[in-house]
Amino acid sequence: MSTGSQQAHALAEQLERDRQVIIARWVERMRQRHVGRQPLPTLELVDSLPEFLARVAEALRLGLPSDEHDAEVTQPTAEVAREHGMHRYRHGFDVRAVVEEYTILLDVLLDYLAEQQYRLELPELRAILRMVSVGVAAAVDQLTAERDTAVQASHAELLQAREYERQLIGVVSHDLRNPLAIILNCAAIMMRGQGLSELSVRSLQRLRNNAERAVRLIGDLLDFTQERSLGRMPVRPADCDMQQLIREAIEEAALTHPGRTIDQSGEMGAIAGHWDRDRVAQVLTNLLDNALKFSPLDSRVSVDVDADEEQVTVAVHNWGAPIPPERLGSVFEAFQRADPTAPARVSLGLGLHISREIARSHGGSLDVDSAADRGTTLTLTLPRRPRGAGNAS
Incomplete structure (x- = not known):
């Protein structure tokens, strides 16, 4: 060298x-x-x-x-x-x-x-x-x-996380839902019994309400996990009538919130379209439940329906406290509750997020408008026949 x-x-x-x-x-x-x-x-x-x-x-x-x-x-x-x-x-x-x-x-x-x-x-x-x-x-x-x-x-960590989510879905869907279904059935049977005291009826109704809430929370978690895994909310569109879905959602909301008034205006005839019946019903139920929970008991909730050849619009309005302007941009984000001061046990803050993802999977949208002088309106817009919707495999 x-x-x-x-x-x-x-x-x-x-x-x-x-x-x-x-x-x-x-x-x-x-x-x-x-x-x-x-x-x-x-x-x-x-x-x-x-x-x-x-x-x-x-x-x-x-x-x-x-x-x-x-x-x-x-x-x-x-x-x-x-x-x-x-x-x-x-x-x-x-x-x-x-x-x-x-x-x-x-x-x-x-x-x-x-x-x-x-x-x-x-x-x-x-x-x-x-x-x-x-x-x-x-x-x-x-x-x-x-x-x-x-x-x-x-x-490797991503694969491990996905495997964990898959196992979690299996546990939640079967090992938790089944006992809750048994609780609900038993409560319903017992409530039909004769000679129950007022305290017993109230206790059974409370048991039933809490079990139903748990079922809804589990459903939201499963939907959110599925959306994260697939990158979209799976839907299975088929021919159905939007007007019928709206009527059923209003009837269910009236039973869940006795004494409240829900008005419907706008298009009242049949509205044919191609949507996932169960998923759209889930959105309508979420919107009505949200409006009824966060508005005064003596106020009215209104549902305005508009339809043309291309799309359908359903606007759910309430006179609750307006959403602060700084929160309007985040109301559809996961784990953001409509009322951040409400106890976490009431809601996981997934309802509006899931509803928006269902709308998007149909090629539609879900928007919010809120102010003290005009109340809060959540507007669902869906094309009658979605193109490129995220159909489930």
């Missing part, structure tokens, strides 16, 4: 002597160009640069080796650069940023030597370029390896 010339030795000593000057200039240029996702403290930014410059100086002393001895010079440099690549990945650098910082280092070295009026000989220039190229290759290789490992780990 050859050794560097006397001039190369002198250059190596000069680089070591002025190493802090070179590092300071490199740090300044890195900050000027905003390399990396976020500014790093100087110590973190410099990282292993002093050791890398020491490897460059050592390469100048040794000179360019023959192919068979190349690893003796480049291996220590590559090890330093690989540690640097690992460090940079952990601080959010990408490949482009790593390449740029080595390019800046080369510029700083050449500018520094030009200021010193140092005339580089070809072997010295080749030694410097060789070390920088080894550093770039090793750092980028390590950063890429770190990124690939993280991606694989994230993929």
Whole structure:
């Protein structure tokens, strides 16, 4: 293996002597160009640069080796650069940023030597370029390896999470729903019995109401999990009558909220369309339940229906406290309850989110308008025959 010339030795000593000057200039240029996702403290930014410059100086002393001895010079440099690549990945650098910082280092070295009026000989220039190229290759290789490992780990975690969700759906659908169904049936049978005291009737009704609420909460969780898994809410459109769905939803709401008044206006005749009957009924029930829960007991809830050849619009209005303007943009987000002060046991805050996703799966929309002078209106808009709806497989 050859050794560097006397001039190369002198250059190596000069680089070591002025190493802090070179590092300071490199740090300044890195900050000027905003390399990396976020500014790093100087110590973190410099990282292993002093050791890398020491490897460059050592390469100048040794000179360019023959192919068979190349690893003796480049291996220590590559090890330093690989540690640097690992460090940079952990601080959010990408490949482009790593390449740029080595390019800046080369510029700083050449500018520094030009200021010193140092005339580089070809072997010295080749030694410097060789070390920088080894550093770039090793750092980028390590950063890429770190990124690939993280991606694989994230993929494995995602698969594990999906498997957990699948198992959760199975447990909730069968192991929880079945006991609740038995409770509901037993409560219904007992309520038909003779000679029950008023306290017994109230207790059974409370048992039944809580069991029904649990069934609804389970249904919301299953719907939300399914939407997350598929990226959409599955629907199975078929020919049905929207007017019939509205009437049934109003009748059910009247039974659930006795004493409340629900008015219907607008289109009153049959409204034929192609929708998932159960899912649309779920939306209408959610909208009415929401309007009745968050409005005064002596106020009216209204349902206005409009239809043309292309689409149907159902607007559910109530005179409850208006939704604050800052919350209007988040009422359809998951786990956002219509009334954030209500106890969490009353609702998971999934009803409106699921309703909007059902509307979207039909190619429609669900919008909200709320103000003190005009009340709150939730408007469901559905095309009569959705195109590209998210049909379940």
